[in-house]
Amino acid sequence: MPRAKSAVVIGNPNSGKSTLFNHLTGLNQKTANYPGVTVERRSGTVFFNNKKMDLIDLPGCYSIYPFSEDERISIDVIKGNLASLTSPDKIIYVLDATQIYQGLTFLQQLSELNIPVVVALTMNDIATKKGIKINPSLLSNKLKLPVIPINAKTGSGLNHLIETIFSIETPAEPIFSIDKGSNHAEEFSQRFAYNQNLLKELAPFEKSETVQRSYAIIKRLVDKPLSSTIIFLSAMFIVFQAVFAWATPLMDLIDNGATALSALVSSNLEDGALNSFVSDGIIAGVGSVIIFLPQILILFLFIILMEDTGYLSRAAFLSDRLMRSLGLSGQSIIPLLSSFACAVPSIMATRVIPNNRDRIVTILTAPFMTCSARLPIYALLIGAFVPQINYGFLNLQGLVLFGLYLLGIFGGSLTAVLLRKSLLKGPKPNFIQTIPEFRVPDLTSVLYKLYDRAIVFLKRAGTVILLASVFVWFLSYFPRSEIIQENLDIQLSETTDSALREIFLNNAAADQLQQSWLGRTGRTLEPFFAPLGWDWRVTSAVIAGFPAREVVVAVMGTIYAVGEEAENETLANRLTNAVDQEGNQIFTLPMVIGMLIFYAWCLQCVATIAIIRRETNSWKWPVISWVYMTTIGYLGAFTAFQVGSML
Amino acid sequence: MKTLKDLNADETGIITGISEINDDVLRLMSMGLVVGVEIKCEGLSLGGDPKFFSLYGSQITARNNTLHFFKVS
Numbered sequence: 001m002p003r004a005k006s007a008v009v010i011g012n013p014n015s016g017k018s019t020l021f022n023h024l025t026g027l028n029q030k031t032a033n034y035p036g037v038t039v040e041r042r043s044g045t046v047f048f049n050n051k052k053m054d055l056i057d058l059p060g061c062y063s064i065y066p067f068s069e070d071e072r073i074s075i076d077v078i079k080g081n082l083a084s085l086t087s088p089d090k091i092i093y094v095l096d097a098t099q100i101y102q103g104l105t106f107l108q109q110l111s112e113l114n115i116p117v118v119v120a121l122t123m124n125d126i127a128t129k130k131g132i133k134i135n136p137s138l139l140s141n142k143l144k145l146p147v148i149p150i151n152a153k154t155g156s157g158l159n160h161l162i163e164t165i166f167s168i169e170t171p172a173e174p175i176f177s178i179d180k181g182s183n184h185a186e187e188f189s190q191r192f193a194y195n196q197n198l199l200k201e202l203a204p205f206e207k208s209e210t211v212q213r214s215y216a217i218i219k220r221l222v223d224k225p226l227s228s229t230i231i232f233l234s235a236m237f238i239v240f241q242a243v244f245a246w247a248t249p250l251m252d253l254i255d256n257g258a259t260a261l262s263a264l265v266s267s268n269l270e271d272g273a274l275n276s277f278v279s280d281g282i283i284a285g286v287g288s289v290i291i292f293l294p295q296i297l298i299l300f301l302f303i304i305l306m307e308d309t310g311y312l313s314r315a316a317f318l319s320d321r322l323m324r325s326l327g328l329s330g331q332s333i334i335p336l337l338s339s340f341a342c343a344v345p346s347i348m349a350t351r352v353i354p355n356n357r358d359r360i361v362t363i364l365t366a367p368f369m370t371c372s373a374r375l376p377i378y379a380l381l382i383g384a385f386v387p388q389i390n391y392g393f394l395n396l397q398g399l400v401l402f403g404l405y406l407l408g409i410f411g412g413s414l415t416a417v418l419l420r421k422s423l424l425k426g427p428k429p430n431f432i433q434t435i436p437e438f439r440v441p442d443l444t445s446v447l448y449k450l451y452d453r454a455i456v457f458l459k460r461a462g463t464v465i466l467l468a469s470v471f472v473w474f475l476s477y478f479p480r481s482e483i484i485q486e487n488l489d490i491q492l493s494e495t496t497d498s499a500l501r502e503i504f505l506n507n508a509a510a511d512q513l514q515q516s517w518l519g520r521t522g523r524t525l526e527p528f529f530a531p532l533g534w535d536w537r538v539t540s541a542v543i544a545g546f547p548a549r550e551v552v553v554a555v556m557g558t559i560y561a562v563g564e565e566a567e568n569e570t571l572a573n574r575l576t577n578a579v580d581q582e583g584n585q586i587f588t589l590p591m592v593i594g595m596l597i598f599y600a601w602c603l604q605c606v607a608t609i610a611i612i613r614r615e616t617n618s619w620k621w622p623v624i625s626w627v628y629m630t631t632i633g634y635l636g637a638f639t640a641f642q643v644g645s646m647l
Numbered sequence: 648m649k650t651l652k653d654l655n656a657d658e659t660g661i662i663t664g665i666s667e668i669n670d671d672v673l674r675l676m677s678m679g680l681v682v683g684v685e686i687k688c689e690g691l692s693l694g695g696d697p698k699f700f701s702l703y704g705s706q707i708t709a710r711n712n713t714l715h716f717f718k719v720s
Binding site: 193 | 665668670671672673674675676677678679681682683684690692693694696697699702703704705706707708709710713
């Protein structure tokens with residue numbers, strides 16, 4: 001069977017490639033990784049008259065001389081240098097009408113590769129607002145290439161583009177040749193000199209109409225430092241609120257749904273291992289994966305909207321000075337701010353950072369930001385052990401919570417600086433990018449991108465999270481003690497009092513957990529965590545919280561025999577009165593401060609580890625991250641407990 | 648000799664020379680910053696660095712430590 005023809009969609013960054021690709025392929029697309037690198041490969045299929053063509057969406061470039069890993073991949077694909085891929089049969093070059101001076105250089109270089117090229121001229125509506133009018137026929141005559149104006153939103157030009165890409169077979173004659181022996185700098189000088197003359201002939205700027213007034217006003221607001229900073233801070237506030245607050249009702253819905261489903265299954269299956277495996281292992285595990293989706297979708301909705309409107313580049317531009325003090329660039333600001341809600345979507349968002357070193361530093365810094373999952377344990381411990389003292393309008397408990405946020409920021413900042421001086425040492429990142437024009441985002445494309453992000457998360461990270469959840473369930477359930485069960489059955493048979501029955505059930509659950517693999521692991525590791533003031537119960541709860549930090553509170557509820565759904569107040573009372581075998585109080589103030597520091601700094605989240613693995617395409621960085629963060633978390637807790645106990 | 652680093656907001660210049668060719672400079676050249684092109688400083692970030700420029704309708708940002716290699720009149 002003859003191989004289907006293939007084409008690539010390529011152009012300068014922010015020229016509308018992905019929007020066009022989405023419209024050409026619809027849902028007939030998939031995302032994978034190029035072998036051995038973190039660059040995503042988006043491929044799909046386009047159909048015309050019972051024929052099909054494979055399409056690949058390539059990262060944007062400015063020339064055939066790559067400056068980043070993304071660009072290297074694009075050029076390798078086009079030149080057929082990747083072992084797994086043959087050179088494409090055709091090229092769809094996306095030429096942004098508002099950036100035509102830049103776009104012509106790369107187009108010239110591609111048309112000299114002896115591959116048929118079709119030009120999709122995008123952003124014509126925005127060009128018109130800017131006062132730029134391009135005559136596609138004249139441009140086509142000058143370039144000796146088919147030039148098809150496209151409006152992805154309305155669909156105008158798409159059919160013509162598809163028809164042309166299927167029918168074109170012959171590469172065009174090059175329109176320009178550079179002097180032999182020219183180096184890259186000389187080549188660029190010659191090509192852009194040619195472009196300037198070409199633009200004089202096309203005269204798109206001379207045929208300009210008056211720039212739209214509303215467009216000019218928006219530009220003035222967004223391009224001036226003070227007004228743009230206010231807009232930026234407002235935008236960041238909205239993003240933060242959205243990911244933090246708007247996602248909560250949806251997450252509660254998923255949580256309640258999982259709990260209800262678990263209860264339904266549990267009531268319909270016979271008591272035993274299968275019942276617990278399905279309700280507490282599988283359903284709870286799947287729930288712990290899906291619960292991330294609202295935050296991921298909301299954050300990515302904002303990022304995609306900011307990207308597609310052209311605002312993201314401006315936000316990065318404004319933040320660059322601040323980020324530079326950490327050895328990063330402005331593109332890191334949004335992933336880092338989003339980490340305050342959840343590190344999982346924010347780490348996924350680091351793909352907007354073009355420099356790979358920057359990207360990895362941001363990925364390893366993000367988990368330090370105090371995420372929402374830490375709040376239940378903070379609320380429990382601060383509420384139980386930090387006194388309610390007011391200093392004017394300031395409250396000690398609030399100050400402690402704020403202090404924990406600052407501790408996270410401090411830990412992350414120090415980590416970024418240290419990484420740039422050691423493991424990720426390298427030339428300082430530059431901050432060279434184009435600022436695209438403002439445009440109204442294409443809703444269809446936004447939805448495609450959101451869908452893509454959700455599928456990537458569920459497939460890649462979801463499986464790891466689910467496996468970890470099931471594993472922890474296994475540790476906490478087995479082995480079962482028949483003696484404990486028999487005693488429980490006797491106790492339950494002797495009373496109908498619901499409160500007393502609940503106490504018997506909670507005590508039995510605590511006893512089962514104590515002698516389970518989890519409990520035994522907790523007791524085995526107890527000497528290692530004793531210098532932090534932890535006993536086996538705290539150790540077991542922390543281990544159980546590894547799939548998701550929030551689980552720690554529920555597991556503590558079980559271990560201290562108040563049930564998983566107990567109110568914080570009840571559990572807090574139990575913790576306050578908890579003693580070790582010698583009768584010494586476990587939860588002292590130094591121990592609690594140490595535990596708070598541990599949670600501020602350690603990486604107690606398998607979802608984060610899974611997503612780091614996914615985004616770096618390697619286990620190296622998640623392992624380094626976990627070891628490093630757990631070590632400093634341990635040392636912080638150790639210092640707090642030991643010093644605090646001496647005072 | 649003035650360079651792109653010295654251009655303030657709303658100032659225009661023509662690139663007259665490039666004092667050093669390195670990766671960052673080549674990057675900017677691949678985006679159209681070559682000798683002879685007219686370029687306008689559209690705005691500055693807080694603290695004056697980085698800056699963004701427009702040329703032939705395109706808008707490009709870069710830091711001062713790269714801009715100072717581009718001489719302007």
